Amino acid sequence: MASKFTYDPYRPHAYYRHYDDPVSPDTTSAGDRDDDARSESTSGTPAPSVYSFRSSVDGKVLLREAQGRKFNTQNDLYFLPADEQEYARLDMQHRMHLKGIDGLYIRKDDVRKVLAPDSGAQKAILDVGCGTGAWAIGMAEEFPHAQVVGIDLAPCTSRPLPDNCRLEFDDVTLGMSHYHNCFDLIHLRCVGNGVKDYPALIEDLSKCLRLGGILLIVEADLQVLNSHKEPIEPAFRPGKPNQSWVARICFEAYNTMKARGSSMDCGRQLLSWLKNEPLLKGEEYQKLHFPIGPWEKNRKDEKRAAHLEEVGELCRRSMKEFSRSVRPLLISEGYFPEIVDKIIRCIDDELSTLSVHTYTQWHYFSAQKRKPSA
């Protein structure tokens, strides 16, 4: 799809927060500092101590290498790559969600209402854990009057951004008080792996919403299901029917990430956490299942069949790549590389033959910031 904005190669594409917190490394000399970046922000979304990203300087400090892949250096908990290969996987997953929910967000009427231009403060959107920036860019294009900020441990810095969108290097768990009361819409998709205390994050993000603002959260479930939507057994030996190697890598990834402290069960607990947050109201929840591969047929409805095929194909390709993304994590936790590589080969085989029919599960949530009662 042709982009609606002009690419200015001289415009900084990403920034990183450098305030008084000791966690952000100070790599910029006075000469590197880009004061224009700060004055450029006309959004009503403050950009505290914002510096433009210089890939030659900051790339070395904000990214590290392991097992031939690049990773963020800010947060040890999140150990999935931040490189072009991973961004390509996230692109596929993003397109899967676009298809799956027919757009960038659920609760469409409420979101459009809250983002409709008015004479008050400029509308503002935050995407937490923005990754490639695809969602943030999509929102900036759909709502050109709004300012969109994406934050991530390692956002993609190689893509052009619309003028009303900026991406920041940041760890959301370090505290977001600089953004309290700044946003009409906040979106998080698949960040649980980089978060230890999710209820505390919900509280902090609720404070970042303006009154009536909307919080949208999407989290994956690493429990793979069979074609009857029941949990499928992970495969441990080749040739066993009704077992899945995709389920196996998800099982190993889940256990490893959970043992390290990631919020791997957040999808199942989020609704009660949202309901317990006094600043929020109107919580909504829906679970979607995406077929892994184009195996689910709907013979009665051609349009639906084409849709399922497309979603299934995107899900299959992103799942195949996910096995590569978790490889460095598993090896760093003591798995033998040969075993991990064998699992990956079995996954490739399972996904190319579609020998078992499986689904991934996705949890979608929304809630709204309460207006104070009179």
Ligand SMILES: C[S@@+](CC[C@H](N)C(=O)[O-])C[C@H]1O[C@@H](n2cnc3c(N)ncnc32)[C@H](O)[C@@H]1O
């Ligand atoms: C699986 S990716 C999803 C990216 C994007 N939300 C999407 O759906 O395409 C998770 C992203 O969240 C980011 N992330 C994880 N923990 C984070 C944290 N504590 N603060 C900021 N970003 C975080 C990661 O760096 C990664 O880019």
